[in-house]
Amino acid sequence: MAWLLPSRRTGIALAAGCILFSALAAANAHPGDLSVSQIEGQLQSCPLVESLNEHKRATSPQTASLTSKIFAVLFPGSPAVNALLATAYISGPPNFLLALCPPNIDPSSLSIMVAFAVGGLLGDTLFHLLPEIFLGEDSPDHVSFVMVEPNKNLLLGLGIMVGFFTFVAMDKALRIATGGGGGHDHSHGHAHTDASATTSSSDTKSKSSGDVKKRKSGSKSNSSPSVPEKEINPSVKLGGYLNLIADFTHNITDGLALSSSFYASPTLGATTTVAVFFHEIPHEVGDFALLVQSGFSKRKAMGAQFVTAVGAFLGTMIGIAVQEFGGSGVADNTGAAAGLLGTSLSWGDMLLPFTAGTFLYVGTVAVIPELLETGPNKALELRNTVTQFLAVAVGAGIMLVISWD
Incomplete structure (x- = not known):
């Protein structure tokens, strides 16, 4: 020891x-x-x-910082109440913003917003989650001591790895379900695959439209092309429904992240809410565009996104239940540790490492490949790269300022 x-x-x-x-x-x-x-x-x-x-x-400092005052207003209750409030904050506004989006929005145009979200997620993970997991939260009233338990640190590291590879398995399963065409990765990397599928579908429509024109002429020529335009490639339609299932599952993990972070500390809960909120905006817009491409009307696509938001509340409730009934990890009457495998950890303590692992996957493996994609125009790509790096820096900088404050 x-x-x-x-x-x-x-x-x-x-x-x-x-x-x-x-x-x-x-x-x-x-x-x-x-x-x-x-x-x-x-x-x-x-x-x-x-x-x-x-x-x-x-x-x-005798006076609270501006961010502390804002967080105190937004999250005035217990960890459970604050987690539910945070879930409402990240689920409501991003979905209402969809009403302002045109139905023909291109998900690939969201690269700057995605880069900003990457900075926020990685900043929250590196500046807040990982220090909290291994060292705990600093208290303004007293000095803190950290007891180093080697096996405890191993279990925390294992929790991070389990979270990371849980998302690897989910992504892999969705890729298999879509025939290797790419699954939902909680970002917008699917936009490129779906765009190619849409292009293929458009080619099919054009050929079909040409055949119709050859077979029919005269007064029917004006109405014939409209029929193929309503047809959606089955693979694209399947991708839309699979995207909804994956979106619901990923929203559950968002809820778990919020609940575990608020039970760790109010500051960590607030910063995690900010990071998830930044990610949800491009995430929801990209999913909205994908659903429209899959044949959904704008109203039905918005309704489907609201339905998947239920997953975030479900995950939050599960996280609250684990924290409340998962054990406290204190010593029993015999003096033996009552935590996991002889450590001071409880099952509730493992939610935060799991969250860190999922955030690492989302911020790196799931999104970075999209930011690495380039086109033939070198000058344009250089400008885009600089803008993306600046967006990442701004997202991470916000997390750093909040933590520093």
Whole structure:
């Protein structure tokens, strides 16, 4: 068992450790007989730590930052209430924005918005999720101590990998279901595949229209071409329905991410909401365009997107249930750890690593290939590349500023 103390001075670290073990000895207790929260409580009662807490409170800003005030207004309740509010925030506005979108929007034109979302997702993962997973959230009222449990860190890393490869498996399954044409990747990489399918469908329509013109002439020539235009390639139509199923599933993971982050800390929950919101806007617009290409009317496409938003609320409810009833990971009456595999972790603690793994997949494997695609116009592609990198920097910068504040 090792300790990481918040001070840069080794002497203070050793003194705090000595004070802790002196307190434990006086109480006839052994560190192994206490839970992590009990050890933290013993540390906070040490005179040296109390003086550090007073120094921290005295040097902390007396007024809350603007972002803190905004988050306090948006998320005023308990972790469960805040998670439900966040789910409403990320599900409602992006879907209502679809009413302003033209039905013939091209998903490939959303590359700048997608790049911005990538920066937000990766920024949230690297600046908030991963530090929170392994080190915990800093408190403005007292100094924090981190107990290093090797097996605990291994399980947290395993949770990240499980989240990552869960999305790999889902993406692979959808690619197999669509005949290798590419599945839904929670971004808009499908736009290129669907565009080619649409082009093939258009070619088929043109040929069919030409045949009709050859067979029919005169007064019927004006009405004949309209019939093939209503026909949709079966593979494109299938892709639209599979996209709805995948969208519903991915929205469940968004709900899990929000619930786990709010139970970790209010700040982490708020920043995760911002990151998911940034990603949902291009995500919803791209899916809307795909549904229209699959034969949906604008009204039916908007209705289908609202239906898939139910998945986010379902995921949030599942996450709340796991957090509330998944165990606390504290020591039992015999002194043995009651957490997973002898660690202080509970099942609820594994949701945040799972979320980090899914965000890593979405922000890298699922989206980066689309940003790497180039066209024959080198000058245009260079301008697009610079703009995309700037969008990524802005998205990540917002996450960094919120975390710094």
